[in-house]
Each structure stands twice: as structure tokens, then as C-alpha cells.
Amino acid sequence: MKPERTARRLEGLRTAGRMPNRMALQLKRLAIGQNVNDGWIAKIVILLVLTVIAFLYVRPIIDMISTSLKSLEDLIDPVVGVIPRHVDPQNFIDAWNGLVYPQSFASTLTIALFGSAFQVFSCAITGYALARLQFPGKNVFFFLTIVTFLVPPQITIVPLYMIYQQLGWLHTPFVFLVPALLGQGLRGALFVIIFRQFFLSQPKALEEAARMDGASAFRLFFRIMLPLASASCLVVFLFSFIWYWNMYYEATLFLSKGFTPLSIRLSALEMQLIGNQSLTFGADAGKDPIAEGPKMAAAFLIILPPLIVYMIAQRWFTEGIERSGMVE
Amino acid sequence: MNSSVEKRKAYLLFRWKTYGVGYLFMLPWIVGFLSFVLFPVGWSLYNSFNKVSITSDGFQYHWVGFENYYRMLFENNEYPILLITYFQEMLLMIPLILIFAFFVALLLNQKFPARGFMRTVFFLPVIFATGQVLMELFRQGSGELPFMEQYRVEDVVDLYFGGSVAEAIVSVLSKAVIILWYSGVQILIFLAGFQTISRTLYEAIRVDGASPWESFWKITYPAMIPFIGLNAVYTIVDLFTYPFNPVLKVVQDNMFKATTGYGYASAMAWLYFGLVLVCIGAALGLTYRASGMGGGRR
DSSP, X not given: OHHHHHHHHHHHHHTGGGOOOHHHHHHHHHHTOSSSSSXXXXXXXXXXXXXXXXXXXXXXXXXXXXXXXXXXXXXXOTTOOSSOSSOOTHHHHHHHHHHTHHHHHHHHHHHHHHHHHHHHHHHHHHHHHHHHOOOTTHHXXXXXXXXXXXXXXXXXXXXXXXXXXXXXXXXXTHHHHHHHHTTOSTTHXXXXXXXXXXXXXXXXXXXXXXXXXXXXXXXIIIIIIHHHTHHHHHHHHHHHHHHHHHOOHHHHHHSSSSSXXXXXXXXXXXXXXXXHHHHHTOSOOTTOHHHHHHHHHHHHHHHHHHHHHHHHHHHHHHHHHHHSTTOO | OHHHHHHHHHHHHHHHHHHHHHHHHHHHHHHHHIIIIIHHHHHHHHHHTEEEEEETTEEEEEEOTTHHHHIIIIIOTHHHHHHHHHHHHHHHHHHHHHXXXXXXXXXXXXXXXXXXXXXXXXXXXXXXXXXXXXHHHHHHTTTSOTHHHHTTHHHHHHHHTOHHHHHHHHHHHHTHHHHXXXXXXXXXXXXXXXXXXXXXXXXXXXXXXXXXXXXXXXXXXXHHHHHHHHHHHHHHHHHHSOTTSHHHHHHHHHHTOTTTHHHHHHHHHHHHHHHHHHHHHHHHHHHHHHTTTTOSOO
């Protein structure tokens, strides 16, 4: 800070004719600051803008929670605002039963947990090979990795369905776990790129030193490089976990019966509720109060586990992103 | 002579040992790529040139060449129109998402009270945005901007712009929440990008007497161009492969229709995919040029 101060003083001397007194200068510095972001005015403005945007983000979630806690009378009554008159757990009971929660929770957790763990592993070794190992055709492989990211799932989904059917994997977790283990899981290419960038940024001397000591490539990777990449691993794991948890499109085709994840149960529950509705109310079932409560409760039950995971891992997550391979 | 051959052999063996390690590390990915990407993609491309009918003993192929593409473009004119309107909308959305994410990341990068809390809130979309829980919220209407109806924004826009411009603006405004929710990962990437700019640069330029405004345009913006490109590509992929988008829904519907069938739907998907690739190429080209004809960091 010291050179800044002297610079300020010099400037002050130059403009001595117009120099305000010390107090005013200090006040001004406090309010506007020397930088864009030190002054109080700037801080308040930033905070205000962010609060408004944050409100837009949080509002649907608040709506969801409040709707799920309302009883039917509260939902119909326009006088009742965000806070329900009395908390009614009935929606949650309906949602719990409708989702077959314990069972579908277990299915979703199996896919998300193993899928993301496998993806961390497979994408890390692929990323490492692309960043650090020498072999012909490396650039071609990297290019192909990017291409896999761009292919819309709709192009491959029917052929994949046929493949899985031939293999007898339909309605089992294999449809997601095997591709994840082979580096082709949900948005796997993105994770390969993240790992590649991270390993590229590590100093070469590290590997050379280990090589000198006679470590094999595998030892080197598992003992030194992978532990170094723990921040990237965490970022990839969390992204992958959440994307697998929320995955819907692929699941509707591959896991429609038997091993059913939560997201599929939600649409089934919705069908059931709207089905009942159309008999009594006719059209416009979208905003129906009877369906709305349980649906919102179900949505909340689905979001809750990743939300808890995120709350716990949040600190390392944001730090990890800043420090690790998301960069360039 | 003999020894030189042996030397060469030994050298090749050595090379192959190092290459072998590389291929061994790549092996899972290669197997996965061949079986879960290349094969399905090739199959679907083959299908797009066929009339595919499903019979009791599997698929029946009938080679028709480009007929599927021809029919889709000239006989059934709904699909090209749908594509054009959708791409128009997306071309408006993508810059908006990028600008919004950049702006928010810029603010989140400043020092202010409750920064940790704000960051937590702004990463929420990363959790929700992929799920169909979010769709549920949109359907309930809690995703809409609260002031849209209140201030009759639509009428105002209509008054000042009129015609198709107003329509485009209103449709973007009504999707403002999608812009909001689809900029989660982008904000993260930008935030990570800001960390790569060294602080000393800012100090140096300030000593030289540049205003914050100038230092943004002279340092922050050029250093962020690669990240803007990365984000553009990510946004394009994210929006265009989004399973609930109207084009892909049409593709999906045609897959199981008796008159069109899977081959026709494949052709539709491939035309769409080609257009998306053109978009991505354009985004990358623009970034490349903006970062100084490849003199930048990428």
C-alpha cells in the first residue's frame, strides 16, 4: 500500500491548488475508494445488484418449499401468501409414497455415486494421457474427445438402446456405469478437458524427478499426479454426481422399469396426479392446486440430497474451481 | 550392420514402450469411444440415408440416399421453419447468457460483505438447472420474472418496437429466467478465469494512471477472451443438446411415427447437428480472431 500512498501524495502536490483538505480526502477515499472495488458506495451497489439477482434465483425454491407445506385450503385461498397458515405434512407423505422414495432413492444414489466415482477415475487417466504422455495420434484423440461433447444425445440414443438391449443391460445400472468407467459418461468429455488442463499446468520437473528414482508410469500417476489433482477430482465428482442425479432424458429410455431413479418416478407421479385431475377438473391441470402440493413436495425431496451434499462440499468446491483445472 | 539393426530394434522397442504406456492409459476411453460413440453415431448416420421400418424381426433397411433430407427440407416445410426460428432465438440468448454470466462473475469477484453467502446462492443453478425439477418450477410459473405482468412490459415493448422485433424481445424477456438459470457453469468458468489474471498487472496499470474503466478494457477483457470462447462453446452445447428443446422434441416425435420413422428422424437430427457445428465453429473462429489471430493464450 505504501507506494500507492506516495503516488497519491505526489499527485496531491501537483494539484496543490485544488487539493481538498485532509478530512474530505479521507472521506472521499472511504466512499469511492482508490480502486473500483474498495469504496463503500461501490460495495453497497454491488451487494444490492447481487441481492436482487439472488432473489430471482432463490424465489422458485422458496415457492417450492412453501407450496409443498401448504394444505389444500391454503393453496386455493389467495389471501395466504408465502407462509402457510399451518404446516401440513400430508403433501410430503403423498410424495414419499408416490415416489417410492426409499427404493428410488437407492437407485439414484447408486447411479450417481458409482457413476461419478468411475468418471473421476476414467477421465483422470484419459486427461493425464492427453496432457503428459507421448504417443502418436494424441491430437486426434483430443479432437475426438471434444467431438463427443458436441454430439446431441438424440443422435445416439436409439442405437444405444439397441446395443444395451443386445447386451441385456436395459433397466440395470450398467447402462450408465459401464460408459462412465470407459470415459463416456454424462458430459465425460468436459471432465477429460478439465483434467487435461490441470495436468498440463503441473511442472514437468515433478515427473522427471520421479522417473529418475525409477518410478513406473503407473506408480507416478497414482502416487503423485492423482493426489495432486484432488481439487480437480472433487470438482469433477460433484459436477458428475449432480448431473447424474438430475439426469432424466437418458433414464426415461433406459431405466423405465425395475431399476427406477427418482426423476422418472417424478414424471410418473405427475402423470398419475394429472390423470386424476383431468377427470374432475378438465384442462389446465398444470397449475392445479391438488396436484401442485404433492408435486412440489416431491421436487423438494429430489433436490434435497444434492443440496445437502453441495452445502457440505461447497467451500472446497468453490475453492477447488478457482484453483484447479476449470481454468483455460 | 547387424548391430545397427539391433540398435534400431532396441530404439523402436523403447519408443513402443513409452507409446504403449500412453495407449494403455487411453485404452478405456478408446474402447468407450468406439462402442458408445462412434458405433452409435455411425449407425444413426447410416439410418439417415435409409427408410427404416420396424418389423417383428428387427429393423428393415431400405436405402433411399438423400430422400429423407429432401423430404424434410422441401416437402415438409414445418421443420426448416422451426429450425430457423429456434436458431434465431438461440442467437439472441447465447450472447445474453454470456454477458449476464460475465457481469455476475465480475461482481462476485469483487470484495464485499457476505461474499461467501452470495457465491453459494449463485452456484445453486449448477445443482438445479439440469434437472426436470426446474422444468416443474417453470411450469408452475414461479420461474417468471415478477415484474413482467405487473408493469405490462409486453405492451411497452410492442409500442416502441413493433412487429417481429418486439416479438423477439418479448420472447427473450419471458426466457429471462432461463438465461438466469443457464448461466451457472458459465459464472464458474468466468470466476476461475479471473483468478488467472495476475494482480500485479492491475497495480502496474494503475500506477500508470489508468482508470478502472480503462484497466477493464485493457487487461481484464483481453485476458478473458479465451474464457468467453470456452463459455460460448459450452453454452451452445448446453442449449442445443438440452433434451426438452422444441427441435429435438420434433425429432423424437418423428422417431416413432409410422409415416416418417427412425431414418427420417435421424436425418432431421443430423441436419440439426450440422447447424450446431457451424455455430460452434463460428464461435471459435470469433474467439480466435479476437484473441489476436492466435497470438492469444489458446
